[in-house]
Amino acid sequence: xxxxxxxxxxxxxVASAQDGEIRxxxxxxxxxxxxxxxxxxxxxxxxxxxxPARVVVSAAALGSWDSSLVAYVLAVRELVxxxxxxxxxxxxxATVRRVIDEVPVEVAPSAAASSTPSFRPVSATRxxxxxxxxxxxxxxxxxxxxxxxxxxxxxxxxxxxxxxWGDGFEQMxxxxxxxxxxxxxxxxxxxxxxxFVAALQLRQFGADIFVADLVGLAVFREMGPMMAAIVLxxxxxxxxxxxxxxxxxxxxxxxxxxxxxxxxxxxxAPRLFALLLMMPLLAVYADFLGxxxxxxxxxxxxxxxxxxxFSQLQTAVRPLDLWTGLIKSVVFGAxxxxxxxxxxxxAGRSSVAVGEATTGAVVMGILGIIIADALFTVIFSIVGW
Amino acid sequence: MTPPLxxxxxxxxxxxxxxxxxxxxxxxxxxxxxxxxVPVGQIFFIGGGSxxxxxxxxxxxxxxxxxxxxxxxxxxxxFTGADPEARRAMQTRFGVLYQxxxxxxxxxxxxxxxxxxxxxxxxxxxxxxxxxxxKLAQVxxxxxxxxxxxxxxxxxxxxxxxxxxxxxxxxIVFFDEPSAGLDPISSRDLDDxxxxxxxxxxxxxxxxxxxxxxxxxxxxxxxxxxxxxxxxLADGAPADLRDHSEFASVREFLSxxxxxxxxx
Numbered sequence: 001x002x003x004x005x006x007x008x009x010x011x012x013x014v015a016s017a018q019d020g021e022i023r024x025x026x027x028x029x030x031x032x033x034x035x036x037x038x039x040x041x042x043x044x045x046x047x048x049x050x051x052p053a054r055v056v057v058s059a060a061a062l063g064s065w066d067s068s069l070v071a072y073v074l075a076v077r078e079l080v081x082x083x084x085x086x087x088x089x090x091x092x093x094a095t096v097r098r099v100i101d102e103v104p105v106e107v108a109p110s111a112a113a114s115s116t117p118s119f120r121p122v123s124a125t126r127x128x129x130x131x132x133x134x135x136x137x138x139x140x141x142x143x144x145x146x147x148x149x150x151x152x153x154x155x156x157x158x159x160x161x162x163x164x165w166g167d168g169f170e171q172m173x174x175x176x177x178x179x180x181x182x183x184x185x186x187x188x189x190x191x192x193x194x195x196f197v198a199a200l201q202l203r204q205f206g207a208d209i210f211v212a213d214l215v216g217l218a219v220f221r222e223m224g225p226m227m228a229a230i231v232l233x234x235x236x237x238x239x240x241x242x243x244x245x246x247x248x249x250x251x252x253x254x255x256x257x258x259x260x261x262x263x264x265x266x267x268x269a270p271r272l273f274a275l276l277l278m279m280p281l282l283a284v285y286a287d288f289l290g291x292x293x294x295x296x297x298x299x300x301x302x303x304x305x306x307x308x309x310f311s312q313l314q315t316a317v318r319p320l321d322l323w324t325g326l327i328k329s330v331v332f333g334a335x336x337x338x339x340x341x342x343x344x345x346x347a348g349r350s351s352v353a354v355g356e357a358t359t360g361a362v363v364m365g366i367l368g369i370i371i372a373d374a375l376f377t378v379i380f381s382i383v384g385w
Numbered sequence: 386m387t388p389p390l391x392x393x394x395x396x397x398x399x400x401x402x403x404x405x406x407x408x409x410x411x412x413x414x415x416x417x418x419x420x421x422x423v424p425v426g427q428i429f430f431i432g433g434g435s436x437x438x439x440x441x442x443x444x445x446x447x448x449x450x451x452x453x454x455x456x457x458x459x460x461x462x463x464f465t466g467a468d469p470e471a472r473r474a475m476q477t478r479f480g481v482l483y484q485x486x487x488x489x490x491x492x493x494x495x496x497x498x499x500x501x502x503x504x505x506x507x508x509x510x511x512x513x514x515x516x517x518x519x520k521l522a523q524v525x526x527x528x529x530x531x532x533x534x535x536x537x538x539x540x541x542x543x544x545x546x547x548x549x550x551x552x553x554x555x556x557i558v559f560f561d562e563p564s565a566g567l568d569p570i571s572s573r574d575l576d577d578x579x580x581x582x583x584x585x586x587x588x589x590x591x592x593x594x595x596x597x598x599x600x601x602x603x604x605x606x607x608x609x610x611x612x613x614x615x616x617x618l619a620d621g622a623p624a625d626l627r628d629h630s631e632f633a634s635v636r637e638f639l640s641x642x643x644x645x646x647x648x649x
Contacts, residue, residue: 032506032516032554039511066554067516071508074515099585103515103522350490350535 008063012037012072014045022046022055024076026092029063036068039075046083055080058091070099081105145264145342152262152269164270171274175236179282183231187286190223191215191293199301208302212309213316215294220321224287226373228279229332233365237340240271241361244344245354253345263345272337279333280326287325324385328376332369339364398461400425400557400589401446406455408438408445415441417615419455421608425556428583428590430600430623433610434638439593442610443561446591447481448472459557477505480550480558484565486542488534494521494545495530498552505553520548523585524578540571547578557589558582564596572596576603597639601627609635 008028015023022045030036046053057073073089073096080087089097156163198214244267247253256263291313298304340361347357399422408416415438423429431439444450446457448464456465464475488497498517502508508516514530521527524544534542543563550558560579564572580603583590594600600607604623611618619626619635627639 032502032508035507036512038509067519068506068508068512070519071512071515074519075511078511078515099519099523102527103519104527352491 027061030065030069148264167270176278188289188293191290195294195297212312216313216317219290225283225329228282228286237336237365240340241344245347245357268341275333275337283329335368402458407453409453430604430607437610437612480555486546560592
């Protein structure tokens with residue numbers, strides 16, 4: 001059929017005949033980008049007709065048309081067949097029918113409803129079982145991966161020539177040197193905050209000089225290692241999970257395995273090794289800047305000169321305080337690297353899964369750090385360090 | 386399907402016209418002075434050996450990169466240098482099938498097709514779903530509306546990608562290496578689908594590919610790019626170029642593949 005060159009808008013007239021037949025006449029120019037009639041009008045006509053009716057769709061003065069017309073007719077057909085009525089499209093031009101015929105008639109709504117699982121109630125026992133199963137699966141994954149990591153590190157120590165030193169140094173640069181500005185800034189600000197809080201309280205008792213004790217002990221034992229670890233969780237742990245997750249997605253990890261390379265040796269060992277070495281160094285750096293921050297506040301707010309601050313610091317902080325912080329930071333480094341690599345290696349094969357792996361790595365890392373810190377505090381107090 | 390007749394420039398204009406297009410990354414010129422025009426309804430191949438700039442040219446045509454010189458016109462209207470609003474409007478009038486399908490992985494196939502409809506049309510939800518069903522049925526994926534891209538094979542992903550490319554009834558569709566990663570049967574099925582799309586909808590088809598099988602079976606015309614010449618080496622019907630090209634390299638390139646294509 002030759003299209004009529006008209007620019008009248010798309011229209012659909014619905015008329016009910018005496019014999020229970022509903023006539024739908026489409027006409028005008030149909031374009032996806034134009035205003036279009038709604039198929040729902042048919043519903044009220046069907047309701048009014050009471051009982052199964054026949055719906056005849058035909059065309060009159062039809063201009064140009066595209067998928068919008070087909071979509072309209074398909075929507076009408078869906079509404080009509082769902083109501084149990086018959087839809088007759090023989091009155092449409094052959095070209096339109098040819099396109100419509102390509103789409104199979106929608107399945108009956110009852111069958112469609114039973115195939116959607118979202119509304120099926122799931123029993124509590126089943127949910128509990130599935131939850132337990134998932135947790136056991138994760139636990140199994142952890143024990144397996146932890147074992148692999150320990151083996152990989154043992155191989156680094158026993159056979160250092162086989163370790164990928166280039167990768168290791170590159171990772172050290174990325175998680176160590178590149179993190180210096182942000183770790184420094186945050187540690188200094190934490191030192192400033194703590195000194196401020198302490199100064200306001202201590203000044204009331206004339207115990208100004210003890211601000212050095214408070215800042216020193218808090219920074220060396222707790223805040224230095226902790227702030228460095230938390231910054232690295234967000235910065236490096238997340239990056240590990242995203243990098244490795246993407247490699248899983250791109251089948252790069254599969255490719256390693258088929259070459260007989262252990263993915264843990266190739267991907268995890270350099271990262272784990274780098275963070276184990278870098279985290280204590282970053283902790284010392286964070287200690288230093290935290291103390292500097294505290295010292296600046298002490299001088300500015302309490303008029304304590306830097307030499308006085310430092311001599312007080314030396315009496316308050318023992319070498320053991322520095323060591324406890326360093327021991328913690330090594331463990332924190334292991335936790336950050338482990339959670340990043342673990343989540344990355346277990347990421348699913350879609351971009352959403354890689355995002356979930358990254359989030360999971362950060363949550364797991366921070367949670368692990370806080371729990372480990374609490375355990376250390378208890379252990380050190382028992383040991384008397 | 387009749388093309389929309391509203392607010393379009395003269396219908397006689399070529400679907401796609403390149404004049405003096407130069408593709409460059411910084412100082413490095415990949416292609417220079419590329420000119421050709423593709424009439425409405427043609428299946429047009431851009432071919433050539435690896436590294437000759439086929440995909441680069443495609444990126445410059447569809448507006449992902451900006452040509453360093455020259456103009457690209459769609460149906461007579463300049464695309465290069467048009468204001469952003471006009472460019473966006475023109476971009477909704479052509480479809481692109483990317484090499485991997487590039488389906489949005491967090492959405493079902495139906496949602497993949499419904500998204501552009503939601504953005505650019507006034508269809509209600511029921512009609513959008515109907516268009517999605519129609520497009521999926523047209524590419525042979527009826528019933529796969531609720532599946533996710535990750536559940537599909539490579540060939541199905543390309544079909545679904547084509548369904549999405551066709552969502553807005555484009556008048557011209559671009560394909561980037563459609564046969565890449567497909568087995569010969571899936572590849573031939575896709576070729577059939579491309580030809581059927583043109584026959585049924587009158588869509589102009591531009592394909593970047595070096596698959597000689599496809600070029601000879603569905604191509605109306607072929608432009609061969611050359612790395613050394615940094616431009617168009619030959620332009621004509623594939624069989625003509627194979628038999629009568631003035632360049633021996635073109636005849637050889639096409640006939641070697643032709644023999645291979647003839648093998649069972």
